[in-house]
Amino acid sequence: MDTIVIDADRRIGGPYTLAAALLGHLVPAAPEGLAAAYDIEIRTAAPRLRAVVPARRRSLADDLPRAQRVLVPGVRRSLRVANGLAEFVRGCLERSGPLRLTVVNLGEADHTDAELVAVLRRRLDPGLLVVEEGPSAPGSGPLPADFDRYRDEGFHHAMAESGVEVLRGLAYEDDPQRWQRLLQRVAASLEAVGREGEARDLYDRARRAGTDPKHRATVAYATAMILVRHHDPARRDPEQALAWINEAVTITSLLPDTRERAFHLGFDLNGKALVEVRRGRREAAMELVGQAIGLAETHLPDEHPVHRLVLYANRAQLLAMAGRREAALADYTRAIDADPGYPDYYLDRGNLLHELGRDEEALADYEAVMRLSPPFPEAYYNRSEVRYAAGDLEGARADLDHTLELDPEFAPAYVNRCGLHVAAGDYPSARQDVERGLVLAPDDPYLLCVLGQVELAEERYPEARIAFDQALELGPDLVPAWAGRAELAFERGDNEAALADLTRALKLEETPELLFNRSLVYRAAGLDRQAREDLLRAAVLAPADDDIRRALPH
Known part of the structure; x- marks a missing residue:
């Protein structure tokens, strides 16, 4: 068994320091076509390999100026990348033979590498890859600060950590434009990783520091989004969010440049729509998104195409919530036609097609996600529901198995899979899935219901009654x-x-x-x-x- 030693200290290369070194070892000898199959994952983790791994799967945003790439990847994208990298590593080692990987400074690794190591250990047979932890001797230099890369790839943990470090030594007066841009990016990443309190502190700091209208509008918008999207639902406050988003709309309505006003005001109106949804005013939300679309179509016909397709997709979501499914379908299709390489809206359209009973088209959309994206657990989960509805229990089970292989914390997959176990009379497996699911979602009424069914089947009658009662209390x-x-x-x-x-x-x-x-x-x-x-x-x-x-x- 070959052995390689890699230093994972994030001070060396930031996100995917370990992955980049491992890929540098494997990509040159990879089987023909394998690197191309995982082009997004390799190019994301190892930018230096982009010259030898051309982009095969491309999105509209790839060719736009950074200012027009308004869709920043979410924090969960790194798990999809890690799963794709694990599959690539497996494909390489199945041809070249087993490998022992010793990781030095694993405790100093960036979130992306720590996640990758967990995925490699979970998904690859130890007869093929052994990952062991080596000694720790972390460096003491500054953290890398490639903030454009962090923003483009959704490396939120690195953006938060490195950005906070840089902001400590950077005053607003030193370079107001740089300070404002970095603060906004860092605060957004802090919010993404569940550190909303720190993000809010940065926004308050920004309000004290400067008077630039666009910057203040952006900060007001971002504060409103914290108040409606907080990870802790108990800390959401749509009414306070309304006050902040109105502040943003007021400012951007007064911007003198027509195109600049159309973009920034449209962005803020779209944010206000989310606030109105949380206030239970869906029709008002739809009107706001319609206004934003009107601004974009009238004043931005040749720029900001990603902004427009996001607005169409958001209106589609509102139309679907209002029961106007055909109109929603048309807007999702507009968004997809504008950027056929962006996977997320295929998932949303597939869900709507499934609701409409158009399951062949839904399957095609879910499978488009699988082709266009690094491994996407939701696509397999949603396909399992279509297969189940068609009576393909074996296919549904296979998709649920794969969903949980990709993401063992995907609680809804435990709900559905344990239901299949109950239907098959496999109560021990059902209990195992219920227990795993309840760790993740202790108040899920569906899991508690299946637990009741398992207890009933095993003639544990008092326990069954408790489980059913709890399920009905949560889901009457x-x-x-x-x-x-x-x-x-x-x-x-x-x-x-x-x-x-x-x-x-x-x-x-x-x-x-x-x-x-x-x-x-x-x-x-x-x-x-x-x-x-x-x-x-x-x-x-x-x-x-x-x-x-x-x-x-x-």
Whole structure:
């Protein structure tokens, strides 16, 4: 087994210091076509390799000036990149043979490299790659400060750490423009990594330092976004956010340059739309996004195309929320047609197509995400739902397995997979998934409902009742929990409680299964007329169901 030693200290190269060195070792000997398949991941982690790994998957933003690239990658993008890099490493080692990687200064690695090491250990067989931690002797120099790269790639942890360090030694008076730009970037990254308090402190510092209108409007907008998007829902305050976003709109409405005003005011109106959504005023939000689109179409026909497509996608989301699905679909399509290389809106359009029953088109959109992006857990999760609806349980299970391989903290995938385990009678696996899911989402009513089903199947009746009760407390409209609690009551001979729960379930959703089950309880309680009425209604809803036909008295 070959052995290589790599120093991961982020002071050497910032984000992906380890990854860049590992790729430098593997890319020159990679199997033909493999590097091209992971071009985004390699070019993101190792900029020096861009000359030998051309960009195959490109987005509209790649050819725009930085000022027009308004979509900054989110903090979760690095996990997708890490998964793609792990797959590339596996492809290389399957050809070249196993490798032992000793990582020096792992404790000093940037977030991106620490995440990559975790993914490599999780996804690659130790017979192929052994990652071991070497000694620690961190350097003492300054952190790299490639802030344009950090912003473009969404390296929020590095932007926050290095940016705060630079801001300590930089006064506003030294270079107001540089100071303002860096402060905005650092504060945005602090917000992205859940450090909103520090971001807010920076925005307050900016308000004390300068009077530039555009800068003050940007800071007011950013403060409003903290107040409506805070990681802790209890700390969100849409009313205070409205005050701040109105400050931004007031300022940008007065900018003298027509095109500059159209862009900045449109940006702020779009932000105000989110505030109005959080205030429960969706129609007002849609009007605001419409105004922003009008400004862009009238005054920015030849610039800021990413800004326009974001506005179309945001209006699509609002239209979908209002039940205007065809109009929403048209706006998503406008956004995708404007930038066919950007994956995220395919995911949103696919979800809408699935809701409309256009599952073949939905699958095509989810698979477009898979082609265009580094491994995207949501695309596999959403495809699993389409496959499940089509009766492809094996395909749905495979997609859920892959979703959780890519992201073991993707709680909704545990919900769906444990449901498949219950349907297959595999209660130990279902319990394992429920327990994992509840660690991530302890108040998820669906997980608690499945836990109740597992406890019921294993005849742990008190525990089952507790789980169903908790599920219904959190999700009073959760039909499977009412049905599960009814089955529990029936098993324990409490027909009255079983009838009450089944009747509540049927008020929420009338299905032949629920009617059939209630007929069984009615019959056990000696209420034959009511049992027959339920069976007759079930037969109308499911005329081909053999169990229902056999149960009907002749």
